[in-house]
Amino acid sequence: MSKIIVYSTPTCPWCHALKDFLKEKNIEFEEIDISKDQEKAKEMIDKSGQMGVPQIEINDKMIVGFDKEAIEKELENV
């Protein structure tokens, strides 16, 4: 199984909502705080072409924003 990565900032409300959502479903994920790690921030932007948080990487696919439906669909394929 490929790793699930959440790119977030500490002050972003939808990042919190996204993480709570994953925790409720007992889904393990790695969290990257891009306010502390500029390299990873660049990596995220390169991967998705999008400058905004939250972003979640599932199965090498990037989903921008807390798009519950898209995330649930992608989680089915994990």
Place this chain on the structure above:
Amino acid sequence: MYDLTIIGAGPAGITAAVYAARKKLNTLVITKNIGGWAATSSEVGNYPSYQFISGPELAKKFEEHLKSFDLDLREGEEAISVEKINNIFKVKTKKQEYESKTVIIANGRTPRELNIPGEKEFKNKGITYCATCDAPLFAGKDVAVIGGGNSALDAVIQLMKIAKKIYLINLTDKFIGELVRLDKARNSEKVEILENTETKEIIGDKFVSQMKALKEGKEKILDVQGVFIEIGSVPTIIDVKTQDGNLKLNKGNEITVDQYCKTNIPGLFAAGDVTDVPYKQIIIAAGQGSIATLSAFDYLSKIK
């Protein structure tokens, strides 16, 4: 067929749903997200029972309360239109259509857009409407903040710690934000304030690289990699077609309601920031949510 369909689950919609559940109405809640704009507040200090709570935490509490009831909740679905035919409401989402005897519109407000060339193309590619979320992405960069209210000034203050240079661009020379905040911006060497300046175009390739502005008739090109648009909000639009004519809105496109949260369409109610209620506050939205459901309950008991 549902007794009541609630569109939106911010403070107004959630309170409406709580009241509906306790009245044992067969209720449907359709919402893009739970918590609405309240969830994006950094701190809430004026909601009784919490001396201090963050927006996301309060939204979480609202959500727990909402989900403690047996309601039909469609989260992540967006209602796009409401039709009233033969005294039945049809609520359409991108996925399907629902039928209901009454409807409460509580879908709040949406960030206002500039409606200029480049704005749509570069959304999330340098343009952002959420400074609290995305500011850290612009570390060491040159950015512009558009607006003159508290949210614009807060964005500037946040960016002072992160960005290299910040242009604060305001359409007039009057800032409606607090003076304390404006002084912080004025006193920073990183901040250049451009008054009487209109933003005309956002320019870039893959990401934003420039913006075009008009200051007192003169065109100015600013080299910026980020544009923070903080120019307030507009009521969220939903298409309403009814046998009883058009839904009445005020000049600001807010839904006109009376003290019972009734719109001009019988059976259609509205609550919270989408209405013309003075003062957009969490507690007022919640209060209106309860009024709307109690009114809907009265309406239902009369048509039965």
